[in-house]
Amino acid sequence: xxxxxxxxxxxxxxxxxxxxxxxxxxxxxxxxxxxxxxxxxxxxxxxxxxxxxxxxxxxxxxxxxxxxxxxxxxxxxxxxxxxxxxxxxxxxxxxxxxxxxxxxxxxxxxxxxxxxxxxxxxxxxxx
Numbered sequence: 001x002x003x004x005x006x007x008x009x010x011x012x013x014x015x016x017x018x019x020x021x022x023x024x025x026x027x028x029x030x031x032x033x034x035x036x037x038x039x040x041x042x043x044x045x046x047x048x049x050x051x052x053x054x055x056x057x058x059x060x061x062x063x064x065x066x067x068x069x070x071x072x073x074x075x076x077x078x079x080x081x082x083x084x085x086x087x088x089x090x091x092x093x094x095x096x097x098x099x100x101x102x103x104x105x106x107x108x109x110x111x112x113x114x115x116x117x118x119x120x121x122x123x124x125x126x127x
Contacts, residue, residue, distance in 0.1 A: 007121040011066065014117030015110075019062045022109040023055065026102050054102075057084070061103075062110040069114035080107070 061080055068076050084103055085092065092099050
């Protein structure tokens with residue numbers, strides 16, 4: 001029972017770190033430079049609404065990645081890309097690099113932290 005609590009504690013901590021780091025990187029290195037370089041053709045309310053949904057999408061994306069990595073189901077992560085492409089197909093046509101870079105950043109950080117957390121839990125728990 002204690003081993004399970006330790007494993008979950010490590011995974012939850014790693015998830016929080018991964019989500020925080022990926023959100024910070026995406027905000028500072030992807031969204032801000034792209035916002036500065038493009039014209040302000042969209043209304044400010046639309047940008048804030050899109051950003052709020054983007055944070056929620058990123059949260060659940062990272063959560064799904066953690067669950068899939070914890071279960072060694074790496075091939076099932078294609079579902080994330082299909083869902084994102086389907087839901088944002090119109091926006092992807094105008095700025096494909098923005099969405100690809102954001103998705104890859106979030107996925108890479110989540111996968112990295114999930115693998116590290118799983119290995120760390122194995123090391124701590126094993127006799």
